[in-house]
Amino acid sequence: MSILSLQDVSKDYLTDGQPVHALNGLSLNVERGEFVALVGRSGCGKSTLLNLAGAMDFPTSGKVLVDGVSTSSLKDGGLTRLRRERVGFIFQSFQLLHTLTVFENVELPLLLAGKRYPREVAQERLAWVNLEGLGDRYPHQLSGGQMQRVAIARALIHSPSILLADEPTGNLDTTTGNVILELLRRLTREQNTAIVVATHSLEAASLANTLVRLRDGKIEEITRC
Ligand SMILES: Nc1ncnc2c1ncn2[C@@H]1O[C@H](COP(=O)(O)OP(=O)(O)OP(=O)(O)O)[C@@H](O)[C@H]1O
Numbered sequence: 001m002s003i004l005s006l007q008d009v010s011k012d013y014l015t016d017g018q019p020v021h022a023l024n025g026l027s028l029n030v031e032r033g034e035f036v037a038l039v040g041r042s043g044c045g046k047s048t049l050l051n052l053a054g055a056m057d058f059p060t061s062g063k064v065l066v067d068g069v070s071t072s073s074l075k076d077g078g079l080t081r082l083r084r085e086r087v088g089f090i091f092q093s094f095q096l097l098h099t100l101t102v103f104e105n106v107e108l109p110l111l112l113a114g115k116r117y118p119r120e121v122a123q124e125r126l127a128w129v130n131l132e133g134l135g136d137r138y139p140h141q142l143s144g145g146q147m148q149r150v151a152i153a154r155a156l157i158h159s160p161s162i163l164l165a166d167e168p169t170g171n172l173d174t175t176t177g178n179v180i181l182e183l184l185r186r187l188t189r190e191q192n193t194a195i196v197v198a199t200h201s202l203e204a205a206s207l208a209n210t211l212v213r214l215r216d217g218k219i220e221e222i223t224r225c
């Protein structure tokens with residue numbers, strides 16, 4: 001079973017009473033361990049697709065299945081569990097909490113879920129992103145690339161089956177961005193995590209197993225590399 005399946009998904013937003021068709025009957029399957037790059041012009045629907053995949057929002061019609069479960073069928077408790085246990089989300093702007101240390105930022109999803117884990121779990125995730133030894137620092141003591149790696153460690157703290165990343169390298173220089181992308185690719189191989197990245201970067205696109213080109217809320221082309 002695919003870890004993510006979008007089946008004839010449409011998403012309309014209402015702005016000033018006028019519908020905006022952000023996604024138009026889009027179907028896509030993502031398998032475990034697959035690295036998918038979503039590309040296309042600004043406004044083509046990349047972020048909308050990621051938000052639906054992460055159950056942050058719901059389709060107007062069609063179905064979004066995460067690990068075989070339709071997000072629209074879930075009640076509050078099920079949705080919270082899905083977001084906390086299955087899905088990791090990385091934002092362009094990192095969204096670290098500046099009053100918390102690196103360790104505390106990485107552990108935040110566990111704290112929110114009321115779970116206690118030994119510090120070793122956060123330590124291991126920081127090692128995955130090559131940030132051993134920086135756990136006691138605060139975000140303002142880190143570079144942009146390091147902050148983004150903390151955000152990745154945080155998204156991985158609960159070993160999600162699928163990691164959704166919205167322009168994770170958008171705020172980084174090319175070299176740092178490439179390090180992050182290589183890291184994401186390594187995760188797909190070593191942890192069998194599926195990754196869907198919305199990106200304007202050609203490097204990201206070239207690392208992906210699958211390149212999905214969107215246009216006006218539809219898939220224009222799928223390239224398997
Ligand atoms: N909350 C919203 N309310 C109304 N319209 C929205 C909303 N979010 C997105 N849209 C519209 O839906 C369409 C798709 O937007 P989306 O954010 O998915 O594009 P994108 O591909 O992520 O673009 P970008 O590359 O600029 O991030 C756009 O026309 C956008 O204006």
Ligand SMILES: [Mg+2]
Nearest residue numbers: 046047048198
């Ligand atoms: Mg976007």
